[in-house]
Amino acid sequence: MRVMLMVFPTRTHVYSMAPVGWALAAAGHEVRFVGQRNPREVASFAETGLDAMWFGDELDIARHRQLQVDGNNAMQGDFRISESRPECYTDEYVRNVYEHWVDVFRWTTPDSLLDELVRFARQWQPDLVVWDPMIYAAPIVAHALGVPHLRMMYAADQTARIGAQYRDLRASRPEDTAPDPFVAWMSAAVGRFGADYDEALRYGVRTIDCHPSYLRYDGVDVDYVPARFVPQNKPMAIPAWVLERPERPRVMLTLGISNRQVLGVEETSVGDLLDGLADLDIEVIATLNASQLASVRAIPDNVRAVDFVPMNELLASCSAIVHQGGGATISNAVVNGVPQLVIPGTTWSERGSAVAQVKRGNGLLVDLEDVTPASVRDGVCRLLEEPSFRECALEVRDEMLATPTLDDLVPELERIALCP
Numbered sequence: 001m002r003v004m005l006m007v008f009p010t011r012t013h014v015y016s017m018a019p020v021g022w023a024l025a026a027a028g029h030e031v032r033f034v035g036q037r038n039p040r041e042v043a044s045f046a047e048t049g050l051d052a053m054w055f056g057d058e059l060d061i062a063r064h065r066q067l068q069v070d071g072n073n074a075m076q077g078d079f080r081i082s083e084s085r086p087e088c089y090t091d092e093y094v095r096n097v098y099e100h101w102v103d104v105f106r107w108t109t110p111d112s113l114l115d116e117l118v119r120f121a122r123q124w125q126p127d128l129v130v131w132d133p134m135i136y137a138a139p140i141v142a143h144a145l146g147v148p149h150l151r152m153m154y155a156a157d158q159t160a161r162i163g164a165q166y167r168d169l170r171a172s173r174p175e176d177t178a179p180d181p182f183v184a185w186m187s188a189a190v191g192r193f194g195a196d197y198d199e200a201l202r203y204g205v206r207t208i209d210c211h212p213s214y215l216r217y218d219g220v221d222v223d224y225v226p227a228r229f230v231p232q233n234k235p236m237a238i239p240a241w242v243l244e245r246p247e248r249p250r251v252m253l254t255l256g257i258s259n260r261q262v263l264g265v266e267e268t269s270v271g272d273l274l275d276g277l278a279d280l281d282i283e284v285i286a287t288l289n290a291s292q293l294a295s296v297r298a299i300p301d302n303v304r305a306v307d308f309v310p311m312n313e314l315l316a317s318c319s320a321i322v323h324q325g326g327g328a329t330i331s332n333a334v335v336n337g338v339p340q341l342v343i344p345g346t347t348w349s350e351r352g353s354a355v356a357q358v359k360r361g362n363g364l365l366v367d368l369e370d371v372t373p374a375s376v377r378d379g380v381c382r383l384l385e386e387p388s389f390r391e392c393a394l395e396v397r398d399e400m401l402a403t404p405t406l407d408d409l410v411p412e413l414e415r416i417a418l419c420p
Contacts, residue, residue: 001127001417002030005050006138009038009059011234012256012328013132016154018048019230020130020208023406024413025050034120035135036113047235055120056113081158082345084352091169098166101159102181105136109189117141118193128417131204133159139201140186144193148416150225151204153211155327156349156356160203160220167221205416208409211331212396214360215353225412228403229331231312242314246283249319249384252338253277253286253303254311256326256345268343268371271296273322274303276376282384285314312336319390320383322376325350325365330357337397339363339389341379343371361392 003024007017014033021031033045033052036059045052079096083089114137121141129149131138142149163182170176187197203222210229253273255266270292277284278300286299289307299305311329315321315336323329325344330353333340340363342354357363364382366375383389 001414002125003032003413003417004121004124004126004129004138004141005031005033005131006035006129006135006141007033007132008134009035009041009045009054011041011044012326013134013154014041014044014048015232016210016328017130017132017152018050018232019210020152020227020406020409020413021048021050022230023410026407027410027414032124034117036108036137048232053120055116056110059108080346081162082348082351084355089165094162094165094169098162099181101162102185105134106185108134109137109140111192113137114140114189114192118144121145121147128413130208133157136186136201139204140189140193143190143195143198143201146195148205149200150206150208150413150416152208153327156211156215156353157207157209157217157220157222158349158352160222161217161352163202164217164220208406210406211327212334212360212400214356214396215327215330215349225409226403227409228400228405229335230406231332231335233310233312234308236308236310238310238313242309242317244317246317248302249282250317251277251282251284251380251384252311252314252318252321253284253288253323254321254329255288255292255324256329266292267324267345268368269295272371272373273343273376274300276373277322277380278302278373280377280380282319282380285309285318287311320380322380325354327353331400334362334393334396334400337390337394339383339393341366341376341383343368343376360396362389362396363393364389 005017005021007013025031031050033050035054036056037054038059079093081097081101117137118141122145126147129138129142129147130152131149132154133151139149183197186201190197206223206225208227209224210227213226216224270288274296282302284303286303286305287309288305293305311332315332315338318338320339321333322341325342340357342363342365344350344354344365354365358365364379366379
């Protein structure tokens with residue numbers, strides 16, 4: 001069968017979806033990335049070894065990220081989708097965030113792009129579409145062709161969380177007869193191709209989720225297909241020191257690549273993070289580039305700063321990791337059984353995921369406003385000195401390793417393609 005993968009064109013998202021493409025290709029199926037142009041990430045697609053095609057105008061990633069952060073003032077302050085405090089989930093919050101994200105998704109799905117994608121898809125005739133939660137062009141194209149489609153998560157399911165909150169809000173307000181903005185948008189979008197709205201347009205026929213189960217929200221209308229996480233890093237020669245057994249506890253420090261690639265700024269102080277680790281008898285591997293280190297007076301003696309190193313291979317020798325809470329970073333640490341200190345960012349699901357880890361017992365969090373050298377030092381010391389964190393991290397690792405692989409799921413994906 002032919003499978004079309006549609007993903008937000010940045011490295012993290014491409015790498016998150018590539019493993020399902022590998023599993024399908026290994027089973028003999030024709031697999032192809034299809035989506036909007038982003039010339040800066042051509043290498044990321046090529047690194048997966050899968051075919052790729054691009055359509056439409058170039059996607060302005062920086063503008064897209066800015067829309068996520070403060071478009072129409074809807075995501076400032078108390079209206080970020082990354083909010084995780086239940087007491088902040090007011091009616092105003094839910095409505096603002098839900099309506100704003102419908103606007104963001106609509107902005108990334110222009111009619112001209114849809115026309116090109118549908119024209120190509122009608123010619124290529126895919127049997128299945130697998131899509132990234134940021135790319136709603138995918139379910140529109142699939143629905144226009146009458147092809148089954150599945151989502152594949154790259155982090156915790158924030159769209160389903162806010163969707164469930166909006167559903168409950170409307171149920172509690174029967175006098176509110178205004179149309180659901182998502183339904184209105186999707187009805188018009190698929191209507192252009194002669195199709196009617198279907199609820200599967202929200203979250204796909206099913207949703208493949210390769211992240212730990214404790215990151216999933218309760219009460220959402222999603223049929224999840226759990227799968228084992230597959231680490232994927234930028235191909236490169238691995239430095240010999242990465243594989244050597246460290247003489248002292250090794251701690252990885254990373255802030256991910258999204259902010260440094262797109263916005264060029266970090267939400268927390270790199271200096272405070274390094275100062276917090278400086279006085280500990282540990283070896284710190286900090287994956288920070290020159291711009292991230294520009295404000296640092298001096299790199300501590302126990303810190304090795306490198307621009308990039310394969311995360312999965314490095315974590316195999318680590319006793320803890322300090323990071324910003326991205327979905328791929330969390331899962332890389334999970335499959336290596338490494339306790340995690342999260343300094344959660346505010347882009348997507350970082351804080352909610354950190355809270356879930358604290359509850360599960362394999363990690364701690366320090367909120368952005370609470371980051372000081374002392375708070376970072378205390379958190380890392382607890383992870384290294386209290387056995388419960390390591391024990392729980394190993395339990396979570398074993399749970400993940402017992403989850404079906406994507407290869408195991410191929411027969412189910414074939415069944416869905418044949419009998420959606």
